[in-house]
Structure formats: C-alpha cells, structure tokens
Amino acid sequence: MKVSKKYDLDLELMARQAMKLSFNKAGSDKSFVLDALYWHNDFWAHVNRIRAH
Amino acid sequence: MPINPYASLLKKLTQNKIKFVVIGVSGINYYADDPGTLFSTRDLDILVQPTGKNVYATLRLLEKNRCELESNGEPVVEVDQWLTSKILEQRAVITARKGSSLRVDIVTDAGRIPYEKWRKGCRYFLVQGVKIPVGGLPELILAKKNSNREKDRQFLALYRIQLKEMLEKAKRSGH
Numbered sequence: 001m002k003v004s005k006k007y008d009l010d011l012e013l014m015a016r017q018a019m020k021l022s023f024n025k026a027g028s029d030k031s032f033v034l035d036a037l038y039w040h041n042d043f044w045a046h047v048n049r050i051r052a053h
Numbered sequence: 054m055p056i057n058p059y060a061s062l063l064k065k066l067t068q069n070k071i072k073f074v075v076i077g078v079s080g081i082n083y084y085a086d087d088p089g090t091l092f093s094t095r096d097l098d099i100l101v102q103p104t105g106k107n108v109y110a111t112l113r114l115l116e117k118n119r120c121e122l123e124s125n126g127e128p129v130v131e132v133d134q135w136l137t138s139k140i141l142e143q144r145a146v147i148t149a150r151k152g153s154s155l156r157v158d159i160v161t162d163a164g165r166i167p168y169e170k171w172r173k174g175c176r177y178f179l180v181q182g183v184k185i186p187v188g189g190l191p192e193l194i195l196a197k198k199n200s201n202r203e204k205d206r207q208f209l210a211l212y213r214i215q216l217k218e219m220l221e222k223a224k225r226s227g228h
Contacts, residue, residue: 030178030185033082034059036091038154044095045153 058155059097064183065118071111072102074171075187076163076196078208083178083187084219092212096148096156100188102168103161109137111159112147120149120157164196190223 066073077098082091101111112132115122122129124145140147147159163171174189194216197205
C-alpha cells in the first residue's frame, strides 16, 4: 500500500500531539488527592462533633 | 481556601531532605486521573527510609510542627535518638495528628518490600509545585497483597477491575 506524504505528516502530527498530551498529564498538578483527604477528614470531624452533642 | 495541612507537611518533608515515599491507598490515589476515581481513605501513609538519622529528623520535624505523636495508642513525646532506635527496632507505626483534619501514619517497613525497592520504583507527582515521591503502582498493590489484612483483601477484591485499569494506564504512560 502506498502511503501518501500527507498521511505521514498527519501521523507525525498526531504522535507529537499525543506526546504533548502525555507530557502535560505527567506534569499535571495532583493537589486534588490531598484536598480530597483533607475534606474527607474535615467532613467526618464535623459529623463526629454533631454526634457528640 | 485554607492551606491544605497535608500539602504543607509533604512540602516541609521535602524541604528538610527527609527520605520518604508515599504509600498505601493515599499513594494509589496519585495514579487516579480525576477526583471522581479516588479511593476513600482517611490517612496519609508515609514510608520513611529506615535509618536512625532519617527517622529522627522526620519525628522531630513533626514535633516542631505541633503534631501529636502516638504509637499503639500511647503518646510519643520528646523524641530522642534512643526512642528512635526503639521505634526502628520494633518497626513501630507512629501516628501524627494535628487538629481534626490531619492524620499521618509514619512507617519504617511496608508490605514486605525493602525501602530501596520502594524508592527505585517510586514516581514523582507534582503538588503545588513540589515533587512528591509516591510508591510505584505495582509495589503499592503488591504491598496490599502481602499485608495479610482482611481490609486489604477486601479492598483488592472490591476494586480489582479499577486497579487493573489503573495499572495498564500507568504502564502505558510510563508510570
């Protein structure tokens, strides 16, 4: 099968975009993991305070 | 929004050159893509390099940050070299608490996996500009398998499919 030059370029572009995406993902901030932990504990602390009354 | 005490503590550990790896369910959560796929947990498990110098520095830092320390339900106060050596000897888990929202378990031994292997397989995740060392996903799951605790067996059984998908995704993305 003959692959056109345009097809090659499209593939290269897609590969570059995928690399860019994975790079962004690898460098993305994971603050939400610690925020969830904090809010989860905070929520239960409130629940326990209410239960104690 | 208040400063997250967990983020603040991890930042201080890094700044003070403490050698550690985040493990447990809180470690597995770093491999989640979004808050919707997080596993529920109430504490942060930190494996520290099991050397006297490192464990002592970790506990002193926690004390300095007004954390209440305890082990096996007993308070741990005025940490010194002798106490540190006993903690290492007994492989005691130290729980650090501050207020109602911070609970951290400090361990020197985890999942029958040597610290060096944890460190070798660890991945770094960014939290507010700070690189946090987190155990590799295969080691985190293996540690759960090795723990021989009912709650870990249930966790693995309940989330088998989700964990498998996370592992596959982590492999693809080089995590």
